[in-house]
Amino acid sequence: MQLSRRHVREELGVVSERMRRSIVTDIPALGSAADYFFRLGADGKRLRSTVLLLLATRLAPAPPDLARLERLAEITELIHIASLLHDDVIDEAGTRRGVSAANAVFGNKVAILAGDFLLARASVSLASLRDTRVIELMSACLESLVAGEILQLTADPEQALCLDHYLRKTYCKTASLMANSARSVALLGPEPGPDAAQAAWDYGRALGLAFQLVDDVLDFTASADELGKPALNDLRSGLATAPVLYAVQASEPLRALARRRFAAPGDVDAALAIVAAGDGLARARRLAADHADLAVQALGRLPPPACEEAGAAHAALLELTARVLSRRS
Ligand code: FPP
Ligand code: MG
Numbered sequence: 001m002q003l004s005r006r007h008v009r010e011e012l013g014v015v016s017e018r019m020r021r022s023i024v025t026d027i028p029a030l031g032s033a034a035d036y037f038f039r040l041g042a043d044g045k046r047l048r049s050t051v052l053l054l055l056a057t058r059l060a061p062a063p064p065d066l067a068r069l070e071r072l073a074e075i076t077e078l079i080h081i082a083s084l085l086h087d088d089v090i091d092e093a094g095t096r097r098g099v100s101a102a103n104a105v106f107g108n109k110v111a112i113l114a115g116d117f118l119l120a121r122a123s124v125s126l127a128s129l130r131d132t133r134v135i136e137l138m139s140a141c142l143e144s145l146v147a148g149e150i151l152q153l154t155a156d157p158e159q160a161l162c163l164d165h166y167l168r169k170t171y172c173k174t175a176s177l178m179a180n181s182a183r184s185v186a187l188l189g190p191e192p193g194p195d196a197a198q199a200a201w202d203y204g205r206a207l208g209l210a211f212q213l214v215d216d217v218l219d220f221t222a223s224a225d226e227l228g229k230p231a232l233n234d235l236r237s238g239l240a241t242a243p244v245l246y247a248v249q250a251s252e253p254l255r256a257l258a259r260r261r262f263a264a265p266g267d268v269d270a271a272l273a274i275v276a277a278g279d280g281l282a283r284a285r286r287l288a289a290d291h292a293d294l295a296v297q298a299l300g301r302l303p304p305p306a307c308e309e310a311g312a313a314h315a316a317l318l319e320l321t322a323r324v325l326s327r328r329s
């Protein structure tokens with residue numbers, strides 16, 4: 001475990017450095033907005049890079065090509081940050097990761113263009129990998145991210161209360177980037193075989209869904225300080241996430257609140273009280289745990305670790321999966 005941890009820490013530093021370099025531009029307004037996430041020490045959890053670096057170590061029968069892997073991690077983080085810049089504009093967010101959101105500091109127009117700029121830089125990096133399979137996978141993520149956001153934005157009241165619709169949207173918004181970047185790691189390594197590539201994709205998908213389900217629960221249970229953004233954000237934005245979708249099955253009053261998107265005065269508090277009194281939070285946690293189990297099963301379908309370091313990476317991935325479930329922020 002020790003070896004892998006140190007290895008990943010060093011690599012994460014390299015990925016951060018690459019990202020800093022990749023957002024340098026001679027157009028100051030663009031650079032400042034894009035750099036904003038880094039400058040305020042808000043590097044985020046770098047969950048995605050960590051997963052990718054560990055997965056590469058886990059899959060390697062020989063040392064992976066680090067330069068290409070770091071580039072893939074950088075691309076993944078750039079796409080993620082670009083989507084958050086756009087998301088904060090759509091959500092009219094005031095804070096992100098504990099500081100003022102970029103749109104609140106630079107305005108919507110610059111924040112959107114900064115997101116576009118990061119996508120442009122990610123595209124150039126992606127092309128430079130010269131692997132059409134990886135280019136296809138990572139480009140498909142962009143479509144999924146947009147699809148997830150539009151599914152959420154345009155859901156009619158029926159769809160907004162349907163668990164299948166929620167899971168489809170959640171795959172698009174959160175899990176597709178993890179799934180497709182995980183498969184890309186397998187493809188960038190030395191001939192993984194179709195089973196390993198599929199297992200990597202399944203791992204990323206299941207981990208992404210578990211992560212988002214926990215996020216939905218934390219929106220109810222964690223404080224704004226812990227989250228770095230306002231608590232009860234989903235309810236206040238009119239969104240029914242997994243805890244609500246389960247709770248409406250036993251509460252007609254909650255269904256009525258959800259159908260009007262918790263928009264009337266007192267709706268958010270009333271909904272919170274109903275959710276807290278029922279089993280919606282417990283069932284959402286259980287669904288997150290089921291997806292974490294699927295993630296562990298997917299890891300078990302990878303070929304046996306070929307060296308000590310691959311074994312250590314396997315253990316670290318198991319630990320990371322457990323932490324996704326137990327995290328408080
Ligand atoms: C956060 O969700 C948002 C996303 C994970 C995806 C947002 C995607 C878009 C805005 C489509 C455009 C995509 C690109 C690549 C530019 P949230 O609002 O539920 O969570 P939050 O609490 O973190 O804001
Ligand atoms: Mg948002």
Ligand code: MG
Binds near residue numbers: 087090091
């Ligand atoms: Mg949003």
